[in-house]
Amino acid sequence: MTELLIRNACVIDPLNDICGEVMDIAVRDGKIVESVGSGAEVIDAGGNLTMPGGIDSHTHICGTKVNFGRYMSPEDMRAGRTARQGHMHSTSGYSVPTTYGTSYRYSAMGYTTALEGAMAPLEARHTHEEFTHTPLQDMMANTLFDGNWPIMQAIHDGDIRRAAAIVGWTLSAVKGFAIKLTNPGGTEAWGWGKDVASIRDPVPHFEVTPAEIIRAMIEANEMLNLPHSVHLHCNCLGKPGNHQCTLETFDLVPNANNKRQSLYATHVQFHSYGGSSWRDICSRSEEICRAINSKPQIVIDMGQVMFGKTTTMTADGPMEFNLYRLYHNKWSNHDVELETGSGIIPVYYSRKNLVNSIMWSIGLELALLTDNPWQCILSTDNPNGAPFVKYPEIIALLMSKRYRNEVFETVHPNTEHNVPLAALDRELTWKDIAIMTRGAPAKALGIVDLGKGHLGEGADADIAIYPININETDPATSAEEVIRAFSQTDYTIKRGRVVCRQGTCMVDGKNTTIWVDPHISENYSMDHDPEFAKNFDRYYTVRMSNYPVQEEYIRRNLCIETEAQL
Amino acid sequence: MKVTLEVKPRQKPHLPIEAEGILPRTFFEGADSLTVFRGNQEIPIGEIFAVTIEGDAGSVDDVEITILGDSSRIKRIGEYMDGGRIHITGDIGMHCGNFMSAGEIVIDGNADAWLGREMRGGTIRCHGNAGDYCAAGYRGEKRGMRGGTIEVFSDAGDFTAETLAGGTVIIHGNAGDLSGVDMKEGNLTIMGDTSRVCANMLGGTAYVNGTVYDMIPTFRKIGQEKVNGEPYTRFSGDIANRGKGTLFIRNYKYLD
Secondary structure (H helix, E strand, C coil), rough: CCCEEEEEEEEEEEHHHHEEEEEEEECCCCCCECCCCCCEEEEEEECEEECCEEEEEEECCCCCHHHHHHHHCCHHHHHHCCCCCCCEEECCCCCCCCCHHHHHHHCCCCCEEEEEEEECHHHHHHHHHHHHHCCEEEEEEEEEEECHHHHHHHHHHCEEEEEEEHHHHHHHHHHEEEEEECCCCCHHHHCCCCCCCCCCCCCCCCCCHHHHHHHHHHHHHHHHCCCCCEEEEEECCCCCCCCCHHHHHHHCCCCCCCCCCCCCCCCCCHCCCCCCCCCCCCCCHHHHHHHHCCCCCCEEECCCCCCEEEEEEEEEEEHHHHHHHHHCCCEEEEEECCCCCEEEEEEEEECCCHHHHHHHHHHHHHHCCCCCHHHECCCCCCCCCCCCCHHHHHHHHHHHHHHHHHHHHCCCCCHHCCCCHCCCCCCCCHHCCCCHHHHHHHHHCCCCCCCCCCCCCEEEEEEEEECCCCCCCCCCCCCCCHHHHHHHHCEEEEEEEEECCCCCCCCCCCEEEEEEEEEEHHHHHHHHCCCCCCCCHHCCCCCCCCCCCCCCCCCEEEEEECCCCC | EEEEEEECCCCCCCEEECCCCCCHHHHHHCCCCCCEECCCCCHHHHHCCCEEECCCCCCCCEEEEEECCCCCCCCCCCCCCEEEEEECCCCEECCCCCCCEEEECCCCCCCCCCCCCCCCCCEEEEEECCCCCCCCCCCCCCCCCCCEEEEEECCCCCCCCCEEEEEEEEECCCCCCCCCCCCCEEEECCCCEEEEECCCHHHCEEEEEEEEEECCCCEEEEEEHHHHHCCEEEEEHHHHHCCCCCCCCEEEEEEE
């Protein structure tokens, strides 16, 4: 039995409605408890800001795609080099660091849980292997279903229950966590050299539209009783005028679940563009946010762009090809059999570039114009908009109008004619930030009941103590203080142990992989479905019996068993 | 200030020494605690070199370092050099003059690979041969050498002036395969022969006074032209990369 007592913590815990109360937190055996004995180890938080461990609900840090980003960008490995020290492995890389680099840097920022944004089911083993080497965060994997042949066939046949059964079988086979749709239908069309231009544009050879895929998957998701909702990367990413597509997509979403949203729309910044070409691109964040404010069934994350070097990586193959035509730099293009595809391109977001400046503005506008912070999660779609180490700067931009103006002065001078940012006076509060980085992602992912994202009794003791006193610091005027504080915790506590102290990781650590296993009735079990097996053997390069990820690949893990209505 | 570094005989002379601290600025600012790396061991410079320092220096440009003895396995001499002079009397190991921005390095013997990699300014003169990747960029990086001059009086290896983005490179002997590959700006002159010169070139100018073997077919032939009275065939390309570089070549042979 190990006990820990954190004294004098100034706690913000939005899920338990605690905002700035100075209190003690008692921890026993990795869980938060009412009280501990006198022999407990004591940490004095000194009245500093204490929050549940951060949760990144959309980041690309593990798996084949990320690894290929490392592989094709050796120049990235010249940055961020640190030598082996104590419990810490040597690290390198900036936008696509080594797994340990990622883990240590997240931990130093107080993050204890992360969701890998896109895992191709066929390549799940690689993702799980890298999870094992990301020791200081609990991990989950969004599983890609955007161009899954048998599912598109089932949707075409109007058999949503069958589509749900295939999703359930696949999630449990690859130890995935949630349904991810990346440019639904578009990546499959890209396999034939095409893309879909709108959500009503049919996918070649399957004759289903993205709209049908999205609607069917939302329905299937609820049939399977999954903790998270459908996690959608909308069609037409990065195209001027794509806000129309995004709004149409939002209109498809029913309010199908009373515990959480029915659709998680990711990196919406990339989907909020007006205009018709790169010449007249502008921000349409106001319309997007009006839609979000009127639809509680939708939660988004920002997908904020920050200036500098980074790597874009997504399962959206055709979009990366368009980027390649813009940059003429290195480009990777990849097809994953009957599932999905991907593309990777290194980019540089320049503040001298009008389009990049507009993108930077839009991300902030989304956060400022969404009335309810529970509906807008802080993210950069790491590393697509910027590496996650930029989060503290984003927090400062959202909390301080003055800092925002200072940075706005440095971007392309024509930006102000194309975006409403300069007119927005809202400054987010400490509580808003806590919601956007802890409460909201936990709630959106459906992991609050697992004890994530809050500090109530029985919750996991994942705690971050930041070196800042919120009663003495006015974030509106001290952006630098805010950035410094959020860049490095005094203590990051994971499962009741101090894992990171002022940037130095104290333990080897061991993560938990959270996955789902929907229980499906025999009638719908794909294990004994002759047609599924026949098509599997016909089209895949692997045997169906070799496809499921073996238990050895996921060391410590937490399986969420659900009862499917099938 | 005259600094003389004489390499001491070593038990295992093939073990490379990483000595990025050896540059005029270090000695100008005081090099009492200067260390070098042998593998993963950090050791005082005195274990590898006999050091003698004579006189004073008013600025970094007054410092001249002379390296005597077998320095063929000493790496990264003059990395980030920003003034002064280094004279190497024998051969020098890899990565000599990386990122150099000013000053002069003279090598009497041969240089190993990566001589003057990603150089920004200054001058390197090598009287012997240079290894592969002389005046080149580095893995994954789009722009290599951006300024300064590298002159090799004998042959250079493969990938000479790879991703050249400025400055002048002169090879008096032959250059290896793929010299000037991915070149973007700057000037490359090869007095001898080379092969597959300037593949994927985007810009800049290259002269080859000898013969180019396996000439890249995606260069557009402009015609005969005289430069300083010497006859050349002028090419433009690499059109496979929408390049606008210029090649002046004395003789060339396409791949059969």
